[in-house]
Amino acid sequence: MTEYRAVFDARIQFVNGGGLTAEGFRLDVPSADVDERTVGELLVRHLGLALVESVELTGFELVEEAHTGSRGMVASAPAPDGPRYIDLSHTIVDGLLTMPGMPVPRISPHLTREASRSVYAAGTEFAIPRIDMVANTGTYLDTPFHRYADGHDLAGLALERIVSVRAELVRLVDSSTRGIPAEVFYDRDVTGAAVLLHTGWDRHFGTPAYSASAPFLTEAGARYLVEHGVGLVGIDSINIDDMSPESGGARPAHTLLLAAGTPIVEHLTGLAGVPPRGAAFTAVPPRVEDFGTFPVRAFATIG
CATH class of the missing domain: 3.50.30.50 (Putative cyclase)
Incomplete structure (x- = not known):
């Protein structure tokens, strides 16, 4: 899913005096069609501000960029077809370089499918591989x-x-x-x-x-x-x-x-x-x- 962030300069005034300014601020937004008023509201929620009198944004633009977790955003509902899984691991293959100076993993057959045919009943075969590696391999x-x-x-x-x-x-x-x-x-x-x-x-x-x-x-x-x-x-x-x-x-x-x-x-x-x-x-x-x-x-x- 494409995500968007707003980029802008901001000046915030408080009803009891004082203010804040920001330059080149980046803020998560729910979609590409938000307006400056909505982004101003999101900014106040993100910063946890109270007694705000006005929010003025300048240099406002929307960019296609992954969210970083701005507060005040409403989390999207789970997909109706159940949970989604994201694999975060590197695949371990023969010769994979993880850490320079450490041995790479070596994958070889302990028992090939061809050799297993003489061990099991007709039509039955298995492969049993082996791997030689240090513990610090892959993820x-x-x-x-x-x-x-x-x-x-x-x-x-x-x-x-x-x-x-x-x-x-x-x-x-x-x-x-x-x-x-x-x-x-x-x-x-x-x-x-x-x-x-x-x-x-x-x-x-x-x-x-x-x-x-x-x-x-x-x-x-x-x-x-x-x-x-x-x-x-x-x-x-x-x-x-x-x-x-x-x-x-x-x-x-x-x-x-x-x-x-x-x-x-x-x-x-x-x-x-x-x-x-x-x-x-x-x-x-x-x-x-x-x-x-x-x-x-x-x-x-x-x-």
Whole structure:
């Protein structure tokens, strides 16, 4: 479904004096045929303002652009034919490059269909493949054991932390900085939520550009999410932490989130199709003992 946003400058006056001005403001709108008055009302709701006397918009235009979650918008009703699912996982194939420097997965047959014919009854055949890979392959989930020796592993991961978790998607594709600050979460109810960071960096997956100047969650951003009881954090980038040489190998986001028992899902894809609010997130790995990380089939449910 095509989504639209309004772009404008604004001047707001209050009945009890004072005012606010904004330049180049971008706001989600329900359709392409809204007028300036409607957008003015949406702006007041989005900012949570009271005692407004007047709203004046200038330089007004509508652009075709994905919503970022402006408050005051009425959520669309679920589709009458039931829920819709959006796959957020990369496909694992033989030789897939996920992290530079890590072994790529190798998929080979353990038992071919041809060879199985001599094992089973006439007309019956099976294929049993095998895969050799590191845990950090494709779209995967981190548990505390990935970072801390005494943290719980995949076998200790509670299903309620990773199944049908209320999603708060934060759209950051137009961000001018690599580091995602705490401030972008101020207008979101992150408590118990799966906070999904849509940077658009998944467009580089499998290429050298994927690891160069990639977006990441700052230490302040991670601390804010932990302090406000976030349920899970996912990102469509190579790492939730800064992997550049300037980081010196520090991993504050992993350190803070996993210390709090918060699962992390990295290398997501397809987040452009997820609304800012109103979806549920699921990412389930197998129940493996003494593993802190493993690939998942991550998906969003809408409706």
